[in-house]
Amino acid sequence: MKRWLAMSAAGVLGLLLAACGSSAASPAELSKNPELTGKPVVIGVQTPHNGPSAYPQSTYGAQAAAYYINHELGGINGRPIKLDICKGDGSPETAINCANGFVASDTPVLFDAYDATSIGPMVPVMQSASIPIVGLLAGQGVAESQPLPTSFYFSGPLETSALGMVTILDKLGKTNAALAVTEAPSSHTYVDELVKPMGEKLGVNVTAVYTEVTDINFTTLAATELAKNPDVAGLIALPEDGCTDLIEALRQQGYEGTIFAGSCSQFISELPSEASTGAIIQPRLWVPLAKKHAPPKVQQELTAFADSMTAVGYEDELSARSLYSFAGVVNLARILQGIDGEITNETVADAMMKVKNFDTFAGPKVTCDGKQWPGKPGACSHKAIFFEVQPDGSLKPTGGDGFIELDPTLLNDS
DSSP: OOOOOOOOOHHHHHHHHSSSSOOOOOOOHTTOOOOOOOOOEEEEEEEEESSOOOOHHHHHHHHHHHHOOOOOOOSSSTTOOEEEEEOOOHHHHHHHHHHHHHHHHHSSOOEOOOOTHHHHHHHHHHTTTTTOOOSSSSSSSSSSSTTTTTTEEESSOOHHHHHHHHHHHHHOOOOEEEEEESSHHHHHHHIIIEEEEEEHHHHEEEEEEEOOOOSHHHHHHHHHTTTTSSSSEEEEEHHHHHHHHHHHHHHTOOOOSSOOOOOTHHHHHHHHHHHTTOOOOOSSSSSSGGGGGHHHHHHHHHHHHHHHHHHOTTTTOOOOOHHHHHHHHHHHHHHHTTSSSSSOOOHHHHHHHOOOOOEEESSOOOOOOSSTTTTTBBBOOOOOEEEEEESOEEEEESSSSSSSEEOGGGTOOO
C-alpha cells in the first residue's frame, strides 16, 4: 500500500517509542504528552469497530487525533485529551451498554465516529442525560433530526451523500447505476427513501445490490451488478477491503465503464492504475490522495493527519473513515479550547451552538445554527465535494476546485 512518508519530529519520536521494548506501546500511551500535566479532558467516542459491518479505521483515526491534539495543539488549554472509546458491534444491546457507560462516567460530550448502527439506539439515553453528540457525519438520521442541542455534525446529513451521488451521476450523463451496499435495515431506508426518489427526479435509475459483509463472493456480486447493464457500477458503501475486491472483480469481468466508489480510497493504491483511473469518489473532506490538488492550508492538514497516523502505528490505514474521525475529533477539540471555565455537557452544547463560519479540518466552513438543512437541526453544512481518480493515482475535484453548494430543497417530497 502507498504510504505518505512526510514526518514531523513528533511523528518520528512516536515511531521510535513504538519500536522500543518487547511490545509496541498502545495508541493511548503514545498519545500522552508528559508536558501536559492538567486533569485530562475525557471525551466519549463511539466507533463501529466490531461486528459484521466493522470499520476499525474509525477507531484508528480518533486515536491519532488524540496524539495530534496533545502533541501539536497543546491539548485542551493545557490539559491532555483522553478518549473513552466504546467499540460498537452493530447490536442495539451493545449500543445501549455503551450509552449507559458514557452517562455513568459523566462524559461531557460523545463523539460519533460514523457508527451507523449504534447511535440510533443511543440517542434517547444521551438525550435524557443532556449529553450532546458531535461527529463529522452521521451514519443514520436519528440524532441529527432531533432538536438542538441533541447533536452537531460538521458535514451535511445523511441526505448529502444521496443527493450528492445522484447529482454527480446526473452531471456525468449517467442514467443507470448498479451499486453494492451492506445488508442492514439502515441501508434499505437510505436507498428506498433517499437514493431512489432523488435518482428518479434527476433521471438516474439506481439499483442497490445488497450483500452481507462476511464471506462475500465478489465474482458473483460483480456479475449481479453487470447483469443490470449499468453505465455506472461499484458501491454505495462497503468496508475498504470490500471496495477493493469488488472493483477488481468488476474490471476482471470486462467492465470498462464508470466506477462509483463511495467514500472508499484504499483501492487506488492497491489496484493497477487502469483499474482505478476514472473512478468517482465521494468523501466528505479533502483526502490524502487529493493533496496535490488541494489549497496550501489543506495540504498542511493532510500532512498532519498522515504524520499522526504514523506516530500511533496506523500508517497503512489512511482511509476516508480514519480521516473522518481524525478531523471530527480535532474540530471538537478546537471548539472545546474556546470554552472559558469548566468543560461540562452544558458548556459543550453552548459552545457548539455558537459555531459560525468555523473553518473545519480539511473541510468547508460550517455553522451549527440548526438552519443548514431543512428538518436536520444537527447538520452544520450543506456542501459536498467529489473527486475523480487520475492516472497517477491522485484525486482531482470534479466540476470545480473544491466544495460545492448542494440544494437541499431538491429533497422535498422525496
